[in-house]
Amino acid sequence: MVPKDLKYSKSHEWVKAVGNNTMMIGITDYAQEELGDIVFVELPKVEQQLKQQESFGVAESVKAVSDLFSPVSGMVVAVNEALGKQPELVNKEPYTNGWMIKISLAAPAELSGLLSAEDYEKLINEGSK
Amino acid sequence: MEKVIFEYHSQSTSYVPAADPQAAKKHIPVEYLGVEEVILPQVSEQDVIRHFTALSKLNFGVDNGFYPLGSCTMKYNPKINETVADFDGLAGIHPYAPEECVQGALQLVYELEGFLKEVSGFAGMTLQPAAGAHGEITGVLLIKAYHQQNHPEQKRTVILVPDTAHGTNPATAALAGYQVRQVKSDDQGDIDLDDLQRNLGPDIAALMLTNPNTLGLFEKNILEVSRQVHKSGALLYGDGANFNALLGLIKPAELGFDVMHFNLHKTFSTPHGGGGPGAGAVGTIKELTPFLPVPQVIKKGKKYFWKHQQANSIGKVRSFYGNFLIAVRAYAYFFALGAEGIARVGRQAVLNANYLKHKLENYYPVPYGRTCMHEFVMTPHHDWAVSTLDIAKRIIDYGFHPPTIYFPLIVHEAMMIEPTETETKETMDTFVNALGQIAAEAVQNPELLKKAPLTSPVGRIDEARAGRQLILKYEKGRDAR
Numbered sequence: 001m002v003p004k005d006l007k008y009s010k011s012h013e014w015v016k017a018v019g020n021n022t023m024m025i026g027i028t029d030y031a032q033e034e035l036g037d038i039v040f041v042e043l044p045k046v047e048q049q050l051k052q053q054e055s056f057g058v059a060e061s062v063k064a065v066s067d068l069f070s071p072v073s074g075m076v077v078a079v080n081e082a083l084g085k086q087p088e089l090v091n092k093e094p095y096t097n098g099w100m101i102k103i104s105l106a107a108p109a110e111l112s113g114l115l116s117a118e119d120y121e122k123l124i125n126e127g128s129k
Numbered sequence: 130m131e132k133v134i135f136e137y138h139s140q141s142t143s144y145v146p147a148a149d150p151q152a153a154k155k156h157i158p159v160e161y162l163g164v165e166e167v168i169l170p171q172v173s174e175q176d177v178i179r180h181f182t183a184l185s186k187l188n189f190g191v192d193n194g195f196y197p198l199g200s201c202t203m204k205y206n207p208k209i210n211e212t213v214a215d216f217d218g219l220a221g222i223h224p225y226a227p228e229e230c231v232q233g234a235l236q237l238v239y240e241l242e243g244f245l246k247e248v249s250g251f252a253g254m255t256l257q258p259a260a261g262a263h264g265e266i267t268g269v270l271l272i273k274a275y276h277q278q279n280h281p282e283q284k285r286t287v288i289l290v291p292d293t294a295h296g297t298n299p300a301t302a303a304l305a306g307y308q309v310r311q312v313k314s315d316d317q318g319d320i321d322l323d324d325l326q327r328n329l330g331p332d333i334a335a336l337m338l339t340n341p342n343t344l345g346l347f348e349k350n351i352l353e354v355s356r357q358v359h360k361s362g363a364l365l366y367g368d369g370a371n372f373n374a375l376l377g378l379i380k381p382a383e384l385g386f387d388v389m390h391f392n393l394h395k396t397f398s399t400p401h402g403g404g405g406p407g408a409g410a411v412g413t414i415k416e417l418t419p420f421l422p423v424p425q426v427i428k429k430g431k432k433y434f435w436k437h438q439q440a441n442s443i444g445k446v447r448s449f450y451g452n453f454l455i456a457v458r459a460y461a462y463f464f465a466l467g468a469e470g471i472a473r474v475g476r477q478a479v480l481n482a483n484y485l486k487h488k489l490e491n492y493y494p495v496p497y498g499r500t501c502m503h504e505f506v507m508t509p510h511h512d513w514a515v516s517t518l519d520i521a522k523r524i525i526d527y528g529f530h531p532p533t534i535y536f537p538l539i540v541h542e543a544m545m546i547e548p549t550e551t552e553t554k555e556t557m558d559t560f561v562n563a564l565g566q567i568a569a570e571a572v573q574n575p576e577l578l579k580k581a582p583l584t585s586p587v588g589r590i591d592e593a594r595a596g597r598q599l600i601l602k603y604e605k606g607r608d609a610r
């Protein structure tokens with residue numbers, strides 16, 4: 001499942017514009033499927049500055065611990081507190097209630113470098129070795 | 130399933146006089162008296178014995194059966210090790226005993242370090258670290274000290290780690306204050322030389338490399354890797370967890386490693402964690418020896434001494450001299466095998482792994498299929514309706530310990546299998562038959578695998594719930610199930 005209206009990173013995060021220069025970020029359905037049941041999500045503090053590709057947190061599943069990478073640069077303006085008690089939201093609703101952070105965009109030009117839904121779909125179809 | 134001890138309520142005969150808590154109170158200062166009721170199990174002596182005996186029977190170890198847990202080298206640990214470690218003169222000595230009273234123990238440390246130097250080619254050695262990961266941090270601190278001492282003006286703040294690395298490698302680098310950067314593997318499963326070249330530069334302190342790597346493959350470009358790393362001014366750290374494959378075949382120092390940890394609990398047949406403690410000896414080339422931890426055992430004439438002072442040492446990394454009795458077991462192992470036996474370890478481990486790989490390839494894909502070293506990584510077939518976890522659980526029903534699963538991360542649905550050199554062909558053949566049957570079940574009856582294990586005291590554990598709601602202690606009134 002790859003929603004058409006989102007942008008994607010090669011490291012399997014999605015980005016969604018939620019108004020006024022603010023981007024919502026989470027991981028894709030493919031990523032949560034690969035990770036398996038997520039048991040813990042570590043998120044940054046609000047106001048933390050992130051560079052593109054920088055790690056903003058960690059998702060721990062029954063299989064592995066993986067870094068989460070920010071697809072864009074900017075300042076964290078909100079984190080999804082609900083994941084503290086219910087990390088399984090990332091598995092169940094990766095594109096909605098399983099969102100992770102909101103970022104106030106520092107370099108809007110970065111958006112054009114992200115993958116479209118079509119390109120991302122291509123990437124995951126190739127990728128499964 | 131055996132209940133937890135708090136669920137027993139037996140108050141039969143006691144064979145030791147019961148303490149009277151009221152009387153005891155008189156002797157304890159008020160400020161040290163607890164205010165809450167303490168929940169202690171109410172259980173008779175006989176039930177205590179039955180409880181723990183029942184639990185001990187649930188344990189599965191190398192002494193019960195085949196344990197092909199990749200990367201962990203679950204080889205048979207000869208029982209002579211335990212006999213020697215139990216000698217009064219070794220088990221009964223005190224770490225503060227004067228040197229002249231413990232010459233034998235000092236000699237043992239000195240000689241074991243010598244044996245490890247001999248098989249690895251390193252010039253310096255310490256037995257202090259208490260685990261592989263502890264050896265890693267010790268080794269990386271040596272690298273840090275080396276750079277600081279030799280060219281304090283350089284800013285080497287990054288450590289490179291391949292994407293196949295064990296998780297402790299990046300964790301170690303981060304703990305030592307370095308940034309971690311990942312280097313890709315190529316389609317052969319070796320470290321990608323172009324990506325390495327791209328990443329090397331004046332900011333790199335070291336590359337941490339495991340050889341054979343966690344795919345069980347010998348890094349065939351190791352000499353070129355070593356050349357590139359050293360040309361850039363960085364050092365090459367060796368994760369020696371997989372040294373078992375090379376023992377008797379190659380000396381890591383000759384491959385260009387500057388510092389390497391050994392997992393004595395893997396390669397040198399000392400007990401693993403749980404039954405541990407472990408030991409993560411660290412070997413170094415000559416240039417790094419000034420930084421080794423203190424104390425060290427030195428020999429003058431025929432006598433052995435502790436050396437506590439060394440100007441550039443990184444200091445102590447463990448109390449006294451590490452887990453001494455573990456070192457004793459490794460020492461006994463060296464003698465039990467002898468030079469000739471030691472020289473056969475690597476060869477036999479590699480032969481066993483290739484035999485298993487060759488047989489299992491009939492049923493399971495092996496994504497990096499070239500000749501392996503001491504272990505290999507295989508997967509379920511793409512079109513099977515079962516996962517690696519299901520297969521691992523089903524293996525329990527056949528009486529074996531499952532392999533390491535979902536590691537290394539670069540292989541989708543990895544199962545990492547390491548037979549070790551101590552297993553016989555008969556045992557491996559039984560395992561192959563079982564895995565052949567499981568492969569057939571995966572096609573004909575996937576539901577069976579999804580329910581596995583069916584024969585163990587507890588069935589499929591809800592790992593996600595266990596991870597999300599971690600309950601580690603008994604609380605009265607809470608049902609743990």
Ligand SMILES: Cc1ncc(COP(=O)(O)O)c(C=O)c1O
Nearest residue numbers: 200260261262263295297368370
């Ligand atoms: C490749 C590798 N490196 C490092 C370690 C860490 O060793 P230890 O568990 O003794 O800390 C392990 C342990 O499994 C390993 O397999």
